[in-house]
Every structure is written in structure tokens, then in C-alpha cells.
Amino acid sequence: MNQQPLISVLMPAYNSELYIAEAIESILNQSYQNIELIIFDDGSSDNTRQVIQSFDDPRIVKILSDQNYGVVRARNDMIDRASGQYIALMDADDIADRTRLEKQLRSLEAGECDLCGSAQWVLDEASGKIKKSKDKFTDADLRSLLSVYCGLCNSAMMGKAEIFKRFKYDTTILTSEDYYLWVVMAAAGYRFLNLKERLITYRRYPAQTSSVHLDKFRITTIEVQKKYLELLGxxxxxxxxxxxxxxxxxxxxxxxxxxxxxxxxxxxxxxxxxxxxxxxxxxxxxxxxxxxxxxxxxxxxxxxxx
Structure with missing residues (x-):
């Protein structure tokens, strides 16, 4: 790579062979091009690694693990390796709008926020139907609502690299790790913004609404919400x-x-x-x-x- 990338896009992957190519292409084809795409194959047992290896774009940094460490460690390792001034998060099964990074960078560099997300399209994998997300957009709404739920889509978030490197993901919280990350950042005074344009297509799976998953999520969510109140005093x-x-x-x-x-x-x-x-x-x-x-x-x- 001839110049220092301004944006580091982090993409953890585990058994994502069906969708990761589309996710990668949606980042490589962004209207803003001064990026690096860091992909962490977290010990996949399917053909995810072969799909990753089929891309030879010099902007891609490949981390290939033979062991499954979990998404929290994968994300923290990528944060450590990120060289850009900004970090954008991206899941291996989602799709970024071509203008996503350009529009978020514009808001961040204009000083409108420290962490920038967006509205999303929500794709139901079971039915194939796509619908609009229900979002809040202002800093005051987003940070206050963290007391009852997370109104930020992980795959739509981008912010200053120094913030991510300061906080990282808590390795003791494995179900609501992204929620907890935003809570800690919000309590520290960092400003949030959701752009009203739908810059991410987020896939939703039946497993995410299973009773077992919801029970685990409910328990950790309560812990995160109580921690937020403590941090806010x-x-x-x-x-x-x-x-x-x-x-x-x-x-x-x-x-x-x-x-x-x-x-x-x-x-x-x-x-x-x-x-x-x-x-x-x-x-x-x-x-x-x-x-x-x-x-x-x-x-x-x-x-x-x-």
C-alpha cells in the first residue's frame, strides 16, 4: 500500500462462506478508497478462508487463525493492528452501501460526532423480506436510550481509532459485548450520531430470536444497563x-x-x-x-x- 490508510475497516469472520464475498466487495467498492480492510478468519471450519484468499486486493490485511478464539478477541486483535485514524466496524454477513464510509467520514471530520452509525435495512434470512430499521439519530437520544436498549448497529459504526484503542471490547462480556462498548464510550462523554441514510443491510437469522439466545442476551443486557447507570452516577x-x-x-x-x-x-x-x-x-x-x-x-x- 503506497499511502497510510485513513480508515481501517475491521471484519471478523467465522463460518461465513455464504456471505463474506459480498461483504468484502461492498467495502472494496466504496466511493472512498483510502482504506485498509482487516479480515480475521477465526478458525472457520467451512470455506470462509478460501473465499478470503481469493481476494488479492493490496488493501486487505488477512489474519488467519487455526483456532477459534471468539469474536471479542478477534475484534480486539484487529483494533491493535489498525493503522487508520478512523475505525469502521463491519460484519462478514452484512452489506455496506457504496457511500457508507464517505458519508460517515464527512460527519466525523466535520466534528459532528465522535462515533457515527446509520439507519439500516434489515434482511430477514428466513423469509427473505427486507424492512427499514427503527432508529434514533441524535446524541442525546442515543446516549439516553442506552439505559434501556442499544440503538446502535455494530456493523454500521465508525469512529476515531484512538477511542477504540483506548476502550476495546470487554473479554468478560460475550453476549452483549458491543452494547457494553457503547455504554462505556457514552459514559466517558463521547458523542454519537446515526445518519438517517440507510448505509448498511443487516442480516437477521432465526437463531438470533431463539429462546436460548434471548435468555442469555436478557441476562447480560441487565448487567450492562446497570453498569451504565453506575458509570453515569x-x-x-x-x-x-x-x-x-x-x-x-x-x-x-x-x-x-x-x-x-x-x-x-x-x-x-x-x-x-x-x-x-x-x-x-x-x-x-x-x-x-x-x-x-x-x-x-x-x-x-x-x-x-x-
Whole structure:
């Protein structure tokens, strides 16, 4: 490679023979070309390595492991080896829009954010149907909503390399490792942005919605969310969980007050989404009243706390 790449794209791969060629091509064919693509074959037992070896583009850095170490170690090894000023994440079964890196780089270099994602197309592998993701876009919404869920798509993220090299992935968290990474970065004060253009096609598999996977994800998600409140200096008494209305108004309002004081400009919709985690679902005849309650608390947080 004749010049130092500005962007390092990291692609971990494990048994991805069916899709990795399309993923690689979507990065090599980007409108912005000053990149390196680091691919880590994590001990695949199918033909993933052969597919990787079929590409001879000088911008590709190949790391070929005969042992399966897991995606967390693979990502950390690639972060160590990245030489670009920016790091972009990319999974081996997703597809990047041709203008993805160019548009994210523009936002990052303009100082609009420290970490930049985007909206996505979600491809259901079981049905073949594709739909639009539901996203939030501003820093205040994204960082406040991390208290109840992760609104960032790992395969769509790009940010300053120095941030990734400072934090890396926690090797003790193996199910929600990306969620935890964003939580730590958000608590440290780094600014997030989701571009409204759909710059990634994200594949969703039946295994991701299996009961076993969801149970594991639910447990680690709770741990990550509680850690986030700790990092923000917010009492765990305000942790979002279903409560009777006699308790949830005060507890939910307490969390919203703390978040709105920390992240200025949280939208009404985001405040309502956070408060909804304190309510019970499937309220039947009570649904109109719970929606009204959610709206009233959300309006209070949006216009009085802010």
C-alpha cells in the first residue's frame, strides 16, 4: 500500500462462506478508497478462508487463525493492528452501501460526532423480506436510550481509532459485548450520531430470536444497563423495570430527570420509550390510561426538566 490508510475497516469472520464475498466487495467498492480492510478468519471450519484468499486486493490485511478464539478477541486483535485514524466496524454477513464510509467520514471530520452509525435495512434470512430499521439519530437520544436498549448497529459504526484503542471490547462480556462498548464510550462523554441514510443491510437469522439466545442476551443486557447507570452516577434504585403505578411514577420520573440533566435535548419520543420500561405490557382496558400516563411523564421530562 503506497499511502497510510485513513480508515481501517475491521471484519471478523467465522463460518461465513455464504456471505463474506459480498461483504468484502461492498467495502472494496466504496466511493472512498483510502482504506485498509482487516479480515480475521477465526478458525472457520467451512470455506470462509478460501473465499478470503481469493481476494488479492493490496488493501486487505488477512489474519488467519487455526483456532477459534471468539469474536471479542478477534475484534480486539484487529483494533491493535489498525493503522487508520478512523475505525469502521463491519460484519462478514452484512452489506455496506457504496457511500457508507464517505458519508460517515464527512460527519466525523466535520466534528459532528465522535462515533457515527446509520439507519439500516434489515434482511430477514428466513423469509427473505427486507424492512427499514427503527432508529434514533441524535446524541442525546442515543446516549439516553442506552439505559434501556442499544440503538446502535455494530456493523454500521465508525469512529476515531484512538477511542477504540483506548476502550476495546470487554473479554468478560460475550453476549452483549458491543452494547457494553457503547455504554462505556457514552459514559466517558463521547458523542454519537446515526445518519438517517440507510448505509448498511443487516442480516437477521432465526437463531438470533431463539429462546436460548434471548435468555442469555436478557441476562447480560441487565448487567450492562446497570453498569451504565453506575458509570453515569445514577442510583440503581432508578433501574428500569416493571412497577405498579404507585411506584413507577416517582421512580420513572427520577430516572428521566437524571438522564435529561445529563443529556440535554432528549426528544419526547425517547423520554416516553424510557418510561415505558417501567410499565406493564398488555394492559387491556387500561392501555389508553397507561399511554396517557407515559405521555404526561414524557412531556414533563422533555419540557420542564430540559
Amino acid at each position: 445514577i442510583s440503581l434504585d432508578f433501574y428500569p423495570r416493571q412497577l405498579p403505578w404507585t411506584k413507577r411514577v416517582s421512580v420513572g420520573a427520577g430516572l428521566l430527570r437524571a438522564l435529561n440533566q445529563r443529556f440535554k435535548g432528549i426528544s419526547l419520543q425517547a423520554n416516553c420509550e424510557i418510561y415505558a420500561r417501567f410499565q406493564f405490557r398488555r394492559n387491556g382496558l387500561w392501555t389508553p390510561l397507561t399511554r396517557l400516563e407515559r405521555l404526561m411523564v414524557g412531556l414533563w421530562a422533555t419540557f420542564l426538566v430540559n
